[in-house]
Amino acid sequence: MLVLTRKVGEKIVVGNDIVITVLKIEGNSVKIGIEAPKHVKILREELYEELKNENIKAASVSKDDLKEVWKNDKGYKRPGPSS
Numbered sequence: 001m002l003v004l005t006r007k008v009g010e011k012i013v014v015g016n017d018i019v020i021t022v023l024k025i026e027g028n029s030v031k032i033g034i035e036a037p038k039h040v041k042i043l044r045e046e047l048y049e050e051l052k053n054e055n056i057k058a059a060s061v062s063k064d065d066l067k068e069v070w071k072n073d074k075g076y077k078r079p080g081p082s083s
Contacts, residue, residue: 004012012020017037024031034042043051 006012006022008022008025010022014020018040019035021033021035022030023033036042
C-alpha cells in the first residue's frame, strides 16, 4: 500500500484521468472529491464488498432454483408455441 500525505486543497493524480482532491478535514474524517471519466465506477469499499457478495450469491443460483421460481411466477409465459 502506498501512503501519501496531503493537505486541504492538495490533489493526487491516479493514471492519466483520475484526480482526487482533499476538500476538508475534520477530526478523523476526511472529505474528498474525485474527478474521473463517467465510465469509471467509484464506490465506497463497504458498498463495493456488498455488491460483490450479492453478485457471487446471484451467480451461485442453480438451474433447479430458477425453474422453481419460474414455475411459481404467475406472470411468467413459457417460451415456445402457445397452447
